[in-house]
Amino acid sequence: xxxxxxxxxxxxxxxxxxxxxxxxxxxxxxxxxxxxxxxxxxxxxxxxxxxxxxxxxxxxxxxxxxxxxxxxxxxxxxxxxxxxxxxxxxxxxxxxxxxxxxxxxxxxxxxxxxxxxxxxxxxxxxxxxxxxxxxxxxxxxxxxxxxxxxxxxxxxxxxxxxxxxxxxxxxxxxxxxxxxxxxxxxxxxxx
Numbered sequence: 001x002x003x004x005x006x007x008x009x010x011x012x013x014x015x016x017x018x019x020x021x022x023x024x025x026x027x028x029x030x031x032x033x034x035x036x037x038x039x040x041x042x043x044x045x046x047x048x049x050x051x052x053x054x055x056x057x058x059x060x061x062x063x064x065x066x067x068x069x070x071x072x073x074x075x076x077x078x079x080x081x082x083x084x085x086x087x088x089x090x091x092x093x094x095x096x097x098x099x100x101x102x103x104x105x106x107x108x109x110x111x112x113x114x115x116x117x118x119x120x121x122x123x124x125x126x127x128x129x130x131x132x133x134x135x136x137x138x139x140x141x142x143x144x145x146x147x148x149x150x151x152x153x154x155x156x157x158x159x160x161x162x163x164x165x166x167x168x169x170x171x172x173x174x175x176x177x178x179x180x181x182x183x184x185x186x187x188x189x190x191x
Contacts, residue, residue, distance in 0.1 A: 097169035116184020
């Protein structure tokens with residue numbers, strides 16, 4: 001076979017290219033030929049609170065306190081110093097004022113029940129608070145109860161010296177009597 005020359009290469013059919021994988025070009029219509037429009041790229045979405053929020057917890061795996069199901073002593077033992085002394089004193093006063101009361105860990109804190117929750121205790125860095133669920137309804141002539149909500153009031157105790165057994169036991173007895181008369185604060189009010 002003879003080598004190809006320039007002249008013979010021009011007369012032969014052009015080689016076919018391999019088909020490309022790119023999208024075919026848009027054909028312009030003959031009528032009203034316009035320039036092909038280029039679509040703008042999608043804008044980046046702004047980061048808002050809705051896009052940065054963590055995914056909601058599933059109903060199958062609720063957050064549970066590590067103390068759930070343990071006795072109140074486990075909560076008190078977790079604390080040291082003056083806080084432990086105040087917690088032990090409150091526990092003893094509540095149980096002495098209402099012997100039928102049951103104590104359990106709910107919502108990560110000790111809750112005292114008598115026909116529904118009557119009181120709970122929370123230890124904070126600088127105080128121990130004794131919460132009364134129906135604190136708004138308790139008689140408090142000395143104005144010792146604090147809080148601004150529609151139900152809950154609390155005693156803020158900053159040391160063992162702040163504990164007045166007569167006052168605390170009086171509030172506990174009133175709370176038990178309210179639950180006996182009106183039912184649990186967790187239920188809708190009786191009519």
